[in-house]
Amino acid sequence: MSRDAEAMTPNAMLTGLLAVALTTPVSTTARETPRINHSSAGDRAAEKAFVDALLAKMTLEEKLGQLNQPPGVGNHTGPEAMAGNEDQIRRGEIGSFFGTHGVELTCRLQKIAVEETRLGIPLIFAYDVIHGHRTVFPVPLAEAASFDAEEVRIAARHAAVEASAHGIHWVFAPMVDIARDPRWGRIVEGAGEDPYLGSVMAAARVRGFQGDDLAAVDTVLATAKHFVAYGAAEGGRDYNTAEISERTLHEVYLPPFKASVDAGAESIMAAFNDIAGVPMHAHRDLIEGLLREQWGWDGVLVSDYTGIMELMPHGVAANREDAGVLGINAGVDVDLVSRIYYEDLPAAVRAGRVSMEQIDASVRRMLNAKYRSGLFDDPYRYCKDPAREVALTLNPEQRAAARRMAQKSFVLLENDNATLPLSKSLRTLAVIGPLADHRQSMLGNWAVAGRQEDVVTPIEGLQAALGDGTRLIVARGSGVEDMDASGIAEAVRAAEQADAVVMFLGEHPDMSAEAHNRTSLDLPGVQEQLALAVAATGKPVVVVLLNGRPLSIGALQGKVGAVLEAWFPGVEGGNAIADVLFGDVNPSGKLPVTFPRNVGQVPTYYAHKATGRPPREEEKYTSKYIDVPWTPLYPFGHGLSYTTFGYDQLAVAQAKVPVGEPRQQVSVRVTNTGKRAGDEVVQLYVRDDFGSVARPVRQLRGFQRVSLQPGESRTVTFELGFDDLALLDAKLKSVVEPGTFTVFVGGDSDASLEAKFEVVAP
């Protein structure tokens, strides 16, 4: 640190500064940025004074450098990637990196920024920490299936602790896109189809990543992405246009972003899609208008990978400069990968196409983020402790949390004749299927820092649980996708020799996530044929599914004994699967997304509108199909247990509630009616029976996880308020309208126990 800089307090800077003109020649050697006192990191007035002072010293090029974020080496997922290099840092061209981690590397790059640039502004390192960092947790769709916000918060907390120990300050998560089309590969990255569940999970993840104190060394900035309606990609084809109504935008796709903002998310990433012809990277109304003006959000809006450049192929920008102008004027602060802001905005500013105020606003937000992360206090605080990096990588506590999260995320779809749990005293167990020892399928996609050698595979998990008393007979049977059925005979022979069979079927991780969309939801390759051939042996057959989207596995119903949806369960997946298969843990996950009977039903989701002709089996001219029932294979919220639960005594506290300040309390008694202890996710759905606009047939408005011993009962109470009963009227104003409401409570979205109350005008 230079002596001048050391002596300069933020106040002195404020009074003594000269704004630097665009053309002012600057020294490129002496670092001039002062450091702050850590204790002021939460003080917004101090932050403003500090950042204003710094901003006043910056040239346009230095400002635009702050908005330029290249990918780190080896992280290229787009068409025109550019790796940042050390000379670019030295020249002040780079404000942040993504995809770079590790204390050695981040410290080395940080040192260049701090010691060899004129202003010494620290770099900030971002990374795709989507479901854990090195300790890979279950994929986000699986975590949502836990319906356990606290466990999800804890998972994000562990990810933040581990990632920050690896020099990361900022994560590109949570992905909060609602997805109602399982063809879309990125359904695996979010919390599924429901805005309520999605909002709860979004807030939990933001809180987990950011903790209570952003400047603490184990917290990271969270990024809610992708703003907005990315999950509505037409045809389930990634990057495609989103053709949705304004109502759907506000009712379905925006709520998880609002929840993220309310939870304090410091960053939001723009989406690749357009809405009604306006690409999100140029959507001033939604970014500056809705996010910043209406919601009062002051965080960093980061582009997606080459998102600014893609304004050209979208057909709204004729050249790079146009694209940059559209992006910055829409309020997109950081240009990921394109380098358009850095290279093409100087000319646009000189030509008056972009104001300096607009640039300053974006730079200010970037500097705020660095300030809030404590980087002006100590730029090396996340990277200076190699011992911490080792101690906080894949340690027993992190592994235990990953195992617990996986256990809670599994959804028991079928369990005929109590096929599960299996006994641990089986003499022989056949283990069949292409994924029984597939390490990458435990990690799933977007496990960027994950390593295959960290994984406990299903076979390893089963073997560890069973010990030497049980012989495993392993047969692959088929590949995941190939159509070669020649291995089925061997698999059948293995099943015939065994007391029971566990099959590991599904998708490999590259069949979901970014750019991995499918037009079929069937089990790929000959896996269905394999399962049916094995089931025909008459042995008890359990299918464990490993996959990143709903699959149409109706052909297995009634043929195999049990189906456990295990998603992509993370490094501890094999152990967690064994825990559940042998009954050490009773499964309790619920589907965060509807499973269709076949791809032709898509989109199918529980919160659909009734239509003027609600489907009725006996009536031809109603809304349904002639070749399959209109109902799904498994409804949203479905999930069985090794015990059973009964619901009764549903009651609303008041028969009538006033329209002005509607408050209602709903209670229900839940009883464990089976023979094992278990957790039930009690779900509350609400229907506004008649409104000024057509409403969904029901909407999730609360859920609670309860643990009950056999025979034990518990009364569960839900509170309903304005937001739970409100609709958007024809002018998209949020109102509660007088009339009757129905509440439904139960263990899935088909819950039939119902009660009514009335909202009355004064």
Ligand code: NOJ
């Ligand atoms: C593109 C993806 O859409 C986004 O989610 C991710 O954060 C960036 N690439 C960076 O890897």
